[in-house]
Amino acid sequence: MRSFLPSTFRLDSWKSVTPYIRILMNDKWRDLSDFQKWLQRLNELETVIKEEATWKLIRYLQNMQDEDNRLAYEHYLKEIKPRLSKALYHLYKRYWHSPWRSTLPKEKFLNFNRTVYNYISLYNPQNVVLEAKAELLANECNEIIGMIAEETVEVDGEILTLSEASSFLNSQDREKRREVWEKIYEVDAAYQDRLDDIMSELISIRTQIAKNTGFDNYYDYRFQQLGRFDWSVDLCHKFHRLVEKVVKPLYEWLLSYRRRRLGLKTLYPWDLYLDVNDADKPLEPFQREDELIEKSLKLFERLHPKIGAYVRYLREIGHLDLSYRPGKTPTSYCLTLPESGLPFVLMNAIGIHRDVVEFIHEVGHAVHVLQSRHIPYLLLREYPMEVAELASIGLEMMALYHMDVFYPSLSDLGRVWFEQISQIITSLPWIATVDAFQEWLYKNPRHTPKERRTEWIKIYRRFHGDEAVWPKEALGILWQRKIHIFDSPLYYIEYGIAQIGALQLWYNYDRQPHETMERYLYALSLGYTKRVPEIYKAARVQFWFDAPLMKKLAHFVISKLKEAYIWMWDDSYL
Numbered sequence: 129m130r131s132f133l134p135s136t137f138r139l140d141s142w143k144s145v146t147p148y149i150r151i152l153m154n155d156k157w158r159d160l161s162d163f164q165k166w167l168q169r170l171n172e173l174e175t176v177i178k179e180e181a182t183w184k185l186i187r188y189l190q191n192m193q194d195e196d197n198r199l200a201y202e203h204y205l206k207e208i209k210p211r212l213s214k215a216l217y218h219l220y221k222r223y224w225h226s227p228w229r230s231t232l233p234k235e236k237f238l239n240f241n242r243t244v245y246n247y248i249s250l251y252n253p254q255n256v257v258l259e260a261k262a263e264l265l266a267n268e269c270n271e272i273i274g275m276i277a278e279e280t281v282e283v284d285g286e287i288l289t290l291s292e293a294s295s296f297l298n299s300q301d302r303e304k305r306r307e308v309w310e311k312i313y314e315v316d317a318a319y320q321d322r323l324d325d326i327m328s329e330l331i332s333i334r335t336q337i338a339k340n341t342g343f344d345n346y347y348d349y350r351f352q353q354l355g356r357f358d359w360s361v362d363l364c365h366k367f368h369r370l371v372e373k374v375v376k377p378l379y380e381w382l383l384s385y386r387r388r389r390l391g392l393k394t395l396y397p398w399d400l401y402l403d404v405n406d407a408d409k410p411l412e413p414f415q416r417e418d419e420l421i422e423k424s425l426k427l428f429e430r431l432h433p434k435i436g437a438y439v440r441y442l443r444e445i446g447h448l449d450l451s452y453r454p455g456k457t458p459t460s461y462c463l464t465l466p467e468s469g470l471p472f473v474l475m476n477a478i479g480i481h482r483d484v485v486e487f488i489h490e491v492g493h494a495v496h497v498l499q500s501r502h503i504p505y506l507l508l509r510e511y512p513m514e515v516a517e518l519a520s521i522g523l524e525m526m527a528l529y530h531m532d533v534f535y536p537s538l539s540d541l542g543r544v545w546f547e548q549i550s551q552i553i554t555s556l557p558w559i560a561t562v563d564a565f566q567e568w569l570y571k572n573p574r575h576t577p578k579e580r581r582t583e584w585i586k587i588y589r590r591f592h593g594d595e596a597v598w599p600k601e602a603l604g605i606l607w608q609r610k611i612h613i614f615d616s617p618l619y620y621i622e623y624g625i626a627q628i629g630a631l632q633l634w635y636n637y638d639r640q641p642h643e644t645m646e647r648y649l650y651a652l653s654l655g656y657t658k659r660v661p662e663i664y665k666a667a668r669v670q671f672w673f674d675a676p677l678m679k680k681l682a683h684f685v686i687s688k689l690k691e692a693y694i695w696m697w698d699d700s701y702l
């Protein structure tokens with residue numbers, strides 16, 4: 129319930145916000161209760177603005193071809209958001225320097241204070257211009273990647289866009305796969321110099337941003353900006369070492385399994401995409417949106433009645449928009465509406481297995497939002513990504529046990545398990561590569577594009593081995609396909625940390641499903657009121673991963689892969 133802004137308030141322009149900012153700037157505090165009331169009002173203002181802005185984003189993503197929706201969202205980004213950041217900087221500075229702040233309960237306001245301090249200490253008007261410049265460059269990359277996808281190549285006398293042509297990478301015909309892969313690579317290669325230039329420019333701008341704020345390099349600056357309060361670069365290095373030691377052999381085994389199943393002597397990049405387990409018959413989990421929801425409801429209810437009830441409720445209030453429509457965003461989202469405390473799930477589902485996994489993933493985020501909606505302060509509800517992704521990937525893993533609602537046959541279930549496990553094994557070396565590469569980029573900002581490629585190849589090989597044989601020029605620019613490197617610098621290892629957490633949830637669920645699910649829901653209800661390792665611990669998950677833990681998880685993963693293999697290839701196992 130609003131007590132500061134009128135219920136009729138709409139975020140139409142910056143002018144609609146300024147009267148409230150002015151009140152908050154000038155309010156006098158006579159006592160602690162005045163101060164607390166002020167803080168609640170500030171929280172209300174931020175919450176309401178974010179709710180309104182999120183609706184603008186949802187409407188834009190639902191129909192990206194609608195001019196009005198796009199303009200409304202862009203207006204927020206250009207005209208309101210920068211002014212809001214500046215106003216919040218001044219308001220939070222008021223909060224920070226208030227004598228009443230020290231009377232607030234320390235532990236309860238720990239993350240609140242850490243977030244505010246981070247915000248005001250890194251705010252630098254000089255950097256606003258540089259940030260905007262970097263954002264424009266990152267947008268240009270997005271456009272280039274969009275342009276690449278729209279480029280056409282000729283396959284069998286037909287003109288196809290690259291995204292259409294890439295379906296040939298699943299073909300059983302190896303010559304065809306190679307031909308199409310090479311055509312796609314040629315298009316990619318034509319853009320490599322422009323992308324290299326953008327990267328060099330981004331590195332120099334970002335290095336300047338860090339220097340303006342008193343940091344030696346952008347890596348250290350960004351580490352703090354991302355609010356990584358509870359862990360340091362040591363954890364990243366430990367992640368790299370353990371992935372190299374424990375996960376890389378599993379990844380190499382997966383590749384050799386692929387090579388043997390395909391009957392090949394050598395694996396080339398064009399052999400890496402097709403489904404090795406029965407590619408002729410794609411899985412068909414559902415056809416229409418209501419079928420996806422009905423079947424998922426059964427799955428969620430089995431996981432926990434509360435999750436079933438949440439999803440039912442979201443459907444009732446129209447917060448699930450799942451099926452394919454032209455003009456809709458191709459990406460899956462769970463967006464948070466902080467004032468109502470409700471999530472909104474947006475997808476472009478067409479009936480493939482990937483849609484099922486993504487829906488469960490987004491429901492994991494949605495459950496998180498609903499479990500933590502009781503927390504009064506927005507800053508204590510905005511958990512970092514390593515916490516958010518524990519909820520979503522963790523739910524994906526636990527849901528594996530109930531996939532029979534989509535796939536009654538044991539061999540299909542085997543495929544689903546095999547694919548999910550392979551996906552995790554494949555992503556961990558990739559995350560380590562992307563993270564170690566970016567650390568090198570920003571700690572050695574004066575490198576040349578040529579040195580950058582050499583370093584990328586070295587790091588890629590360190591985590592992936594050489595079971596797959598890549599043409600050197602193609603491997604050297606593979607990093608250019610990862611948009612995060614351009615637009616969300618260094619924001620990636622969080623996925624790796626969360627995956628190790630999710631593997632533990634899976635391990636625990638395998639043994640004690642009921643208790644694991646209760647602990648999971650409890651951890652999610654904490655929002656961001658505790659330190660990250662404490663939130664993990666509440667879910668009975670070890671945040672500080674180490675070699676014994678990783679080895680235990682690797683053994684578990686291998687045993688489950690074997691099980692999945694038997695389900696796939698030997699039904700008589702029943």
Ligand SMILES: [Zn+2]
Binds near residue numbers: 489493516517
């Ligand atoms: Zn996610």
